[in-house]
Amino acid sequence: MNKQLITIQEVAKKLGVSLDTLRRWDKNGKLKSIRLTPTGHRQYNLDDIESLSENIFSIAKNWVTGENPKEPEDKFYCADSIRFQSRLTYLENDLRNLPNTEKDFSLIVAATGEIGNNSFDHNIGSWTDIRGIFFAYDINKRQIVLADRGQGIFKTLKRVKPSLSTDKDALITAFSEKISGRAPESRGNGLKFVRKIITQSDNNLSIYFQSGNAILNLKNGDLDLNITQSYFSINGCLAFINF
Amino acid sequence: MIIELKKFGTTLTSRQSGKEALLAFRPILNLVPANEKIEIDFSGVNTFTPSWGDEFLTSLQNEYRERFFLKESFNLSVKATIEILEETNEIKFQIKK
Secondary structure, eight states: OOOOEEEHHHHHHHHTOOHHHHHHHHHHTSSOOBOSSTTSOOEEEHHHHHHHTSOHHHHHHHHHHOSSOOOOOGGGEEOSHHHHHHHHHHHHHHHHTSTTOTTTHHHHHHHHHHHHHHHHHHHTTTOSSSOSEEEEEETTTTEEEEEEOSOHHHHHHHTTOTTOOSHHHHHHHHHHSOOOTTTTSOOOOHHHHHHHHHHHSSSOOEEEEEEEEEEEEEETTOOSOEEEEEEEEEEEEEEEEEO | OEEEGGGTOSEEOOHHHHHHHHHHHHHHHTTSOTTOOEEEEOTTOOEEOHHHHIIIIIHHHHHHGGGEEEEOOOOHHHHHHHHHHHHHHTOOOEEEO
16 A cells, blocks of 8 residues: 655654654654665655644544534444444453553453443333444553443433433442442443553553543542533543543 | 354344344254363454453353363453453353364
8 A cells, every 4th residue: 555655744744743853753753754775764654644733622522512413534433333342342352562551452452442331231122312322442542432422321311210311420320339320231331441451550540430410530540429510511431541 | 163253253242132142043053962071262253342241152062061162262252252241250261272
């Protein structure tokens, strides 16, 4: 496959960083250049650089809050669970080849899988407008984003726990109690598993998870659930993992 | 009988595929003699989640109980999944080293 290559000067301009920074990133593996000969100039794959300059969280947030619902761009869109499972294996492969994630890759993929699967499992047949999820990751920035325009945590859990009254209560329940939004089916491990991985594992994972107007921020070592109120509300879920 | 999970895939994450795996394997399980142990081998599995594990492992644990064993795995997602399944389902898997 022919790839369009660009110079280090063009990359510096696109990413807004200095030439020295790019040379350092090349040396430490954060952003490797391509050299056509051993002494040749540093060059970069244009597609890689364009994806680097994208802010996947902003794209996901704009999609999940958009008033005129439309399907996300194809490269971010998993219309069904099968497509999500397939793209999850790409994430797995990329993480296995990334420095410092050889050991933790399975936890990052598992947490991502549980969040995405949760969206599908709880919204089958009841998507608010757009079926499926937004799923993107940026290996260089070490970020993963998932979003859905589904029912959200509050509506899902309210059916089995009528005493819930706020998005905040619903998030606390989802991340701490044994409860299934699909009762009487025995489910409801997914988000507690995500909490366990983020807070207890020996790594630098953190997550921003929003449903309705409640935001949960979790990082390694956290004992309590730190939930704040957002200035914007969403129907479904928006998750942002940093690793 | 040893069940090698890698034969179902190396990224075992969704409930649907866990449920399907058990359904597909059921005819083979039905041939296992009543006194034979069932062992799960995780080698070769890259990523494992509670969703898949709950459909497959919890179901087998509830069915075969003292005859059901998990071979020890050092994969972090397998270890974390086993712990959360034990906590939420109030069960204890027998781990074979």
